[in-house]
Amino acid sequence: MPRCDRISELPEPLLTKILSYLPTKHSVKTSVLSTRWKNLWLSVPSLDLNCDDFPYREDEVVLSFFDRLLEFNPDLRLLKLKVKCGNFEIEGLKDRISTVIHRGPQHLDVNGCINYIDRDTQTYPFIEYMPLNLYTSKTLVSLKLTYSGVEDPGLVYVPCLKSMTLVKAHFRDDASLERLVSGCPVLEELTLVRDMHSNFEGKVDSFMRVRSGSLKRFRVPLWYGEYCSSLFVKYTLEIDAPRLERLTLGEDQFDSIAVKSLDSLFMVDLNIKFDPEDFSKRNEIRYFLSGITNVRHMIISEKTVKVLELYSNVGMIPKFINLSRLEAMFPCDSLHFLPAFLECCPNLKHLILEIFYPTETEDVYQLANVPGCFLSTLECVQLKRIHVWGEQxxxxxxxFLENAAVLKKLTLSLTNYPRYVSDEEIFEEVNRVAKRSPTCQILPDWDLCE
Structure with missing residues (x-):
């Protein structure tokens, strides 16, 4: 008895919807299944293409593939286009991408080429700037550009764009980013990864301004790739976003950071460094810290803790009145600064603390002063990733146990790192401490053990 092919019995819109979740190179392979499947992939409303997947990567083959797709159904609207152009320029591919943009996609992801080969087979660095109709797309909801050129076409208006990611994009001038962001009136999420290893003289951006009345999430993450250290090309970042709720600054090559109107800021994640000993930078540090005082959730790396500690010696750290949750990695030689910093968090409720040991040390740093939040608000403390257990x-x-008056939980996150004392012995020792808060519980948290 022949088996029934239930998948082929499905209606065509449902089949093309299923195929849209596959990379195009896999959906094309379904054309050999039967006559019905032969051209089905040409009606899939998404294209996910890696140009390096084509045999010998001949430009004419790539372009003819695009042409067949676009000509088979001129009315087909590709809702999603993802193209990885490969290392070398494909002359004419930009025009095909422009045609797709004209048909009204909602999601566009282009990984541009980075090299050009001349007739003598010499290789040169290359920037492929995006088609001009990108900047007036009325349908785009999300945009990701990698190694692509961005310029100011004179008019930028992308009325539906909500999410934009720019990875090592090349801007025609310092104003290109500002004009692009300002021309997206409903943009909510922006991720920016700067190219600090540009092969083009003068192409490493020195000034970036992000100005948006709708932006809610802005990330400048630390980029891990072929190179893990920058060329120390400093630049100025200016942020003017009154509705911004979440800010992540992971790259550390800032000459200065200026923030304006961050009244809605909820969370900030900082892995940045300045030089507080540089007299000219002290005011910039003070203005930056004052600009984020409304934050409610703060994450700071050991690098940023060091900056704050040094700055506290020459200036006054402002009060973070609304801060209720703090996640911090403190270098062990900066632990004496912990009480002073917590004094700037008068309403802190939840503290996640990880102690960082850059080198082996036998010194034990004393914690003396008691911050105000210990007496009124601090309810939960988590000591994270405890590898060893010693005096420190x-x-x-x-x-925390002897000074936090309203503490409800002290959580110890003990890793599987070999220790001279067992987990049971550690908890027995900690439980013998006289607790200022009689209701405080001392608990393990294996979920934090990474």
């Missing part, structure tokens, strides 16, 4: 770890745990 016990000193930190004791500091």
């Amino acid at each position: 770890e016990m000193e930190v745990a004791t500091y």
Whole structure:
């Protein structure tokens, strides 16, 4: 008895919807299944293409593939286009991408080429600037550009764009980013990865301004790739976004950061460094810290803690009145700064603390002063990724237990790293400490053990 092919019995719109979740190279392979499937992939409303997947990567083959797709159904609207152009320029591919944009996609992801080969087979760095009709698309909802050129066409208006990611994009001038962002009136999420290894003289951006009345999430992450350290090309970043709720600054090559009107800021994640000993930078540090004082959730790396510690010696850290949750990695030699920083967080409720040991040390740093939040608001403390247990770890745990008057939970996150004392012995030792808060529980948290 022949088996029934239930998948082929499905209606065509449902089949093309299923195929849209596959890379195009896989959906094309379904054309050999039967006569019905022969041209079905040509009606899929998405294109996910890696030009390096074509045999010998001949330009004419890539372009003819695009042409067949676009000509088979001139009325087909590609809702999603993802193209990885490969290392070398494909002359004419930009025109095909322009045609797709004209048909009204909602999602566009272009990974541009980075090299050009001349007739003598010499290779040169290359920037492929995006088609001009990108900047007036009325349908785009999300946009990701990698190694692509961005310029100011004179008019930028992308009325539906909500999410934009620019990875090592090349801007024609310092104003191109500002004009692009300002021309997206409903943009909510922006991720920016700067190219600090440009092969083009003068192409490393020195000034970037992000100005948006709709932006809610802005990320400048630390980029891990072929190179993990930058060429130390400093630049100025200016942020003017009154509705911004979440800010992540992971790259550390800022000459200065200026923030304006961040009244809605909820969370900030900082892995940045300045030089507080540079007299000219002290005011910029003060203005930046004052600009984020409304934040409610803060994450700071050991690098940023060091900056704050050095700055506290020459200036005054502002009060973070609304801050209720703090996640911080403190270098062990900066633990003496912890009480002073917590004094700037008068309404702190939840603290996640990880102690960073850059080198082996036998010194034990004392924690002396008691911040105001210990007496009124601090309810939960998590000591994260405890690899070893010694005097310093016990000193930190004791500091919170003996001084936090309203503490409800002290959570210890013990990793599987070999220790001379067992987990049971650690908890027994900590439980012998006289607790200022009689209701405080001392708990393990294996979920934090990474």
